[in-house]
Amino acid sequence: MPLFSDDLFLGAGATYMGTGPQSATATISATISGTTLTVAQYLSGDPLVVGQYVTGSSVTAGSYITANLGNNLYTLSASSTVGSAETMWVAGNALLGDPSPMSLGVGPLGRIYVWDTIPQAQQAANVAGSQTPAGAGSLTLAAGTSSKSVVLASGSNVIQLDCPRAVSVSQVTGGNVVNVTVSGYDYYGQAMTQTISSSPAGTASTLKAFYQVSSISVDGATGTAVTAGTTNTLGLPVRVIDAGYIIHVGFANALGADAGTFTAADTATASATTGDVRGTYVCDNASPNGENRLVMAIALPALAVGPNSTRTGALGVTQA
Numbered sequence: 001m002p003l004f005s006d007d008l009f010l011g012a013g014a015t016y017m018g019t020g021p022q023s024a025t026a027t028i029s030a031t032i033s034g035t036t037l038t039v040a041q042y043l044s045g046d047p048l049v050v051g052q053y054v055t056g057s058s059v060t061a062g063s064y065i066t067a068n069l070g071n072n073l074y075t076l077s078a079s080s081t082v083g084s085a086e087t088m089w090v091a092g093n094a095l096l097g098d099p100s101p102m103s104l105g106v107g108p109l110g111r112i113y114v115w116d117t118i119p120q121a122q123q124a125a126n127v128a129g130s131q132t133p134a135g136a137g138s139l140t141l142a143a144g145t146s147s148k149s150v151v152l153a154s155g156s157n158v159i160q161l162d163c164p165r166a167v168s169v170s171q172v173t174g175g176n177v178v179n180v181t182v183s184g185y186d187y188y189g190q191a192m193t194q195t196i197s198s199s200p201a202g203t204a205s206t207l208k209a210f211y212q213v214s215s216i217s218v219d220g221a222t223g224t225a226v227t228a229g230t231t232n233t234l235g236l237p238v239r240v241i242d243a244g245y246i247i248h249v250g251f252a253n254a255l256g257a258d259a260g261t262f263t264a265a266d267t268a269t270a271s272a273t274t275g276d277v278r279g280t281y282v283c284d285n286a287s288p289n290g291e292n293r294l295v296m297a298i299a300l301p302a303l304a305v306g307p308n309s310t311r312t313g314a315l316g317v318t319q320a
Contacts, residue, residue, distance in 0.1 A: 119288035120146035128228035164235030175224030209235020270320035277316030
């Protein structure tokens with residue numbers, strides 16, 4: 001991730017804003033005298049750095065590197081005893097809170113993030129086709145227009161949308177009000193869940209913007225057919241806690257600013273009922289149709305970019 005001092009580009013630098021454990025593993029030959037770790041061999045290809053968490057079969061859990069003494073010598077925060085070979089796990093930078101090395105970032109960052117996307121038209125049934133649950137259980141998911149079925153590395157199947165957006169659940173006619181739980185992942189691979197109440201003869205939508213949907217369940221019989229699809233509520237790529245950070249929004253090739261509906265990032269501890277951790281936007285000037293381009297310029301605060309940035313500052317609180 002680029003690091004900046006005022007407006008001077010200083011080149012690429014490591015970031016520890018990752019959203020998952022994503023730990024590096026390696027077998028090392030090492031010895032410890034007191035709190036000094038002497039590393040003879042490290043095979044992961046990733047250097048040990050100050051602030052990095054360290055755990056292993058004979059390393060005190062929660063230890064981290066407090067100093068790099070040079071010549072493969074490191075000082076740990078706690079004493080341990082290491083044999084001739086040690087399997088070591090490292091995860092993130094202890095000085096930044098709870099992050100880890102980032103495998104998927106938000107892209108090159110400066111003072112302004114330019115979000116450039118062409119969202120597809122919303123669809124009422126491109127996540128789950130028409131079906132009538134007779135009781136509590138899961139809907140059968142099926143990809144439709146502008147969505148696709150994807151197999152994750154874990155082997156599970158998800159419905160992937162064209163971009164992060166709120167998910168809708170519709171009942172064409174009247175029926176029963178049931179609790180609907182949508183589960184899946186955001187654009188950065190964080191697991192997320194939202195529970196909403198269905199709307200007989202209407203549509204209910206999640207507050208959170210999903211990029212991948214892994215399941216949709218109901219807690220009872222709906223009485224009438226339901227479908228699940230997408231809305232025009234788009235999920236922002238970085239955390240925006242105030243509309244003042246949005247410098248300009250252009251949509252559908254219009255020079256004038258788009259006066260859409262912005263919802264700020266929810267900064268509370270995430271749950272199945274909280275809002276989107278980065279914020280959402282609904283275009284006003286026209287509707288997404290797979291041709292209209294959305295270009296949003298977002299001013300980034302110090303917590304989102306630069307040497308003192310944090311994962312929460314850039315990507316929001318941990319999803320749930």
